[in-house]
Amino acid sequence: MMNHPTEEQLVLYYYGESNQGAADIEAHVSGCEQCRASYKGLQRVLNSVDSFPVPERAPDYENQVWASIEKRMEKRSRWLSFGWRPMLAAAAMVALMVGAFLAGRTWQKPARPIVAATDNRGVRERVLLVAVGDHLERSQMVLVELANAGTPKAGRLDISFERQTAEDLLESNRLYRQTASTNGDVATAALLEELERVLLEIAHSPSEVSGRQLEELRRQIEDRGILFKVKIFGSQVEQSAQSATSL
Amino acid sequence: MEDSDSVAVARVKAGDGDAYRALVDRHSRSVFRLAYRMTGNEQDAEDVVQETFLRAYKQLHRYEARASFGTWLYRIASNYSLDLVRSRKRHPQAAFDESSKPGEEAANPVHAVASDAPGPDRLLLGDEVQRAVASTLDQLSQQERTAFVLRHFEGQSIEEIGSSLGLSGNATKHSIFRAVQKLRRALEPLVT
Numbered sequence: 001m002m003n004h005p006t007e008e009q010l011v012l013y014y015y016g017e018s019n020q021g022a023a024d025i026e027a028h029v030s031g032c033e034q035c036r037a038s039y040k041g042l043q044r045v046l047n048s049v050d051s052f053p054v055p056e057r058a059p060d061y062e063n064q065v066w067a068s069i070e071k072r073m074e075k076r077s078r079w080l081s082f083g084w085r086p087m088l089a090a091a092a093m094v095a096l097m098v099g100a101f102l103a104g105r106t107w108q109k110p111a112r113p114i115v116a117a118t119d120n121r122g123v124r125e126r127v128l129l130v131a132v133g134d135h136l137e138r139s140q141m142v143l144v145e146l147a148n149a150g151t152p153k154a155g156r157l158d159i160s161f162e163r164q165t166a167e168d169l170l171e172s173n174r175l176y177r178q179t180a181s182t183n184g185d186v187a188t189a190a191l192l193e194e195l196e197r198v199l200l201e202i203a204h205s206p207s208e209v210s211g212r213q214l215e216e217l218r219r220q221i222e223d224r225g226i227l228f229k230v231k232i233f234g235s236q237v238e239q240s241a242q243s244a245t246s247l
Numbered sequence: 248m249e250d251s252d253s254v255a256v257a258r259v260k261a262g263d264g265d266a267y268r269a270l271v272d273r274h275s276r277s278v279f280r281l282a283y284r285m286t287g288n289e290q291d292a293e294d295v296v297q298e299t300f301l302r303a304y305k306q307l308h309r310y311e312a313r314a315s316f317g318t319w320l321y322r323i324a325s326n327y328s329l330d331l332v333r334s335r336k337r338h339p340q341a342a343f344d345e346s347s348k349p350g351e352e353a354a355n356p357v358h359a360v361a362s363d364a365p366g367p368d369r370l371l372l373g374d375e376v377q378r379a380v381a382s383t384l385d386q387l388s389q390q391e392r393t394a395f396v397l398r399h400f401e402g403q404s405i406e407e408i409g410s411s412l413g414l415s416g417n418a419t420k421h422s423i424f425r426a427v428q429k430l431r432r433a434l435e436p437l438v439t
Binding site for chain 1: 264272276283284296327380381420423424430431437
């Protein structure tokens with residue numbers, strides 16, 4: 001008869017993970033009163049763990065889950081189906097146009113009637129808001145991806161997609177930041193400056209990162225609270241753009 | 248189930264976004280149960296459910312059917328739950344959701360195990376056990392809790408759990424063992 005199995009061996013036996021030792025443990029437990037009592041105690045404890053209550057869900061829970069994700073899926077799907085590169089190129093183009101448009105405003109003398117000037121300013125602001133909102137949304141997706149990426153198991157995690165996207169976003173970020181700065185929009189410029197630093201970190205990371213490097217990137221994102229700021233600012237921008245459009 | 252999951256996945260990959268709904272219908276309750284056991288918080292578990300399905304949808308092109316869709320999905324859910332628990336540890340709040348009152352569930356396995364017709368004292372003891380289970384689970388380290396939940400409730404093998412957590416087989420076994428030891432210390436006086 002084998003020696004008394006250890007507590008750890010009994011736990012593995014309970015879960016069917018003893019491999020070839022299972023028969024020996026079974027034979028020992030059935031013939032040894034002390035081990036039988038110990039094993040029964042373990043069984044009672046582990047059976048009682050099953051009582052851990054999980055709140056019941058409503059009968060239409062599946063519908064609720066679907067309703068809550070459907071719109072967000074559409075948004076992500078729309079974004080993914082067009083591909084990043086063409087959209088980023090378009091965003092960069094918009095950024096250039098907005099930048100040039102607003103930069104021009106600083107030296108152009110108002111030669112037109114005041115009403116027309118006000119209208120133009122409104123249009124410019126709406127264009128800028130929509131473009132910045134879009135930019136923030138895309139940046140947010142990259143940050144969320146990295147913040148939530150599973151820790152690489154044994155090897156490294158491929159972040160080449162996020163890295164390339166960050167690199168592309170950097171260009172438009174610089175233009176928006178400069179535009180905001182020129183316009184005296186200190187809050188937007190400050191946020192974009194912070195975002196730029198994080199995007200730069202991601203863009204300069206290797207295509208494949210180790211767990212430690214990923215943690216470092218996450219720490220940068222978390223320490224700056226940049227994801228939270230981008231989320232809040234992005235939703236404010238979206239609201240402003242909507243109300244500006246509805247006027 | 249796995250076959251119908253594969254069909255739905257193939258349809259989604261072919262561009263039929265509505266086919267994803269079938270996968271949500273099939274797995275949302277079990278993802279919720281896993282998330283709740285991992286996080287101990289109803290709202291967090293709801294967040295995990297939504298984010299898991301969104302992330303799975305977005306990453307579906309990376310899914311290569313080496314594991315079943317369910318296993319792949321639960322891995323996303325457990326990783327996200329871990330992230331959430333990790334961030335909650337940095338910003339502590341009550342981890343066990345007080346809104347779920349022990350004893351409210353119709354079928355209580357403790358009562359079923361303990362007696363066919365539990366009297367009031369046994370029901371009371373069942374509540375106490377449930378509270379002790381919740382409280383002990385909450386005191387486990389993230390690694391212990393995750394390893395234990397995946398082994399005990401989800402029935403995953405040591406190898407699968409090790410692969411999810413990036414641990415060796417021995418380290419995984421030790422995590423589960425430590426969790427069981429702590430549960431045993433807390434619960435044995437109540438169930439013997």
